[in-house]
Amino acid sequence: MIKTDALIIGAGPTGLFTAHQLNIIGLKCEVVDNLDKIGGQCIELYPDKPIYDIPAVPECTGEELTNNLINQLKPFDVNFHLNERVEEVKNENGHWYVKTNNETVFSTPNVIIAGGVGSFEPRKFTPKECEQYEGKSIFYSIKDKNIFKDKIVSIFGGGDSALDWAVELSANSNVNLIHRRDEFRGAQSTLDKVYELEKEGKINLFTKYQLKIPKGKGKLDSIDIQHENKEIKNLKTDYVLGFFGLIMQLGPIANWGLNLNKKTIEVDTEKFETNQKGIYAVGDICSYPGKLKLILSGFHEGALAARACFKLARPNEKYRFEFTTSSSSILKRLGKKSD
């Protein structure tokens, strides 16, 4: 079990700056994120898109902003738990016990939810019948590619993941690549390779088709795919892979007894605390009258939530407001020499 002053859920810009603010005032924190990398939406949705409304930064991309925020955290010892999703939260004697899907357990007086619009989850196939095969013969990510050896694998999607896996698996498997239209959005070089492999008979390409229904008792043995013009084809298959990108879901947070407003969490504007003492929400996921979904608002909210955490993390100390320009204790935390 990891004991910490505050646990931050979400490693997007707001979560990162909140970690900075906690450390500036001398509190330790841990950060959990469901993605495999730091940066949240900035890195997952728009790494290359320019942002123009970060104070004092006339223009930067989502990736640059993320890198700068990570650099700003360098003086501090912040642990990141990536690829982990927070599942359970319970209160015992005023402390929050938080468990992730990876069985990591935290004990902390403060939980700061900086979850954006929720955690990123893979988008799934439309037919409900797919659920019964999920994790057995239908997958949305690949953990062990060896299971596909000498099998028939049907891959759906038009982006890099679908194309890359089609090329890679075609070496040892019989691959069907199925996409809802003629154009692919993946890299041209990979696409050229796919067309080459199609000519060699190593990949069977089906465009303008979507999955209609998976078939097979207990074990998947074929799929029906439907053309845009409604024509249906049956393909024998052992495995189905779907690569349709990610969607943000509120996930287990919805069951924590917090006051929700659509997909956002209601907070006060003094501490950014939810209706549960010691649980705060900052950034895009929080709502209050006048809420602006801007990164700069998240920074402000995180700074205030961090100060609120102090009281619960250091009940016997008094919080003292100090500036980074002049405080010798802050400069020490930053590893700088004071004049």
Added chain:
Amino acid sequence: MPKITYIENNGKSHTVEVDKGLTVMEGAVQNNISGIDADCGGSMACATCHVYVKEEWYNKINEKSEGEDDMLDQAHNPNKFSRLSCQISVTDEIDGLVVDLPEKQ
């Protein structure tokens, strides 16, 4: 002001007036119509404002933006009348537009 009709997947229909210059997505969000999430706020980065434009309207609205089809690949159950509502501009010409909302975003 142009009127736009949003029909939820359960059949519930909402006809609302939307200011010119807004997008069909913004019209739904401002009027609290459920069924359009618009997670990314209209930057064409998420495919959660997916709608099916009624066939008779499909060729009357502005054409797809570059990259819109790439995002629609990720939408839930797309078909040939699928659009991202954040990329449909509201003008006098589309007064009366009807869009169906998908089962989920």
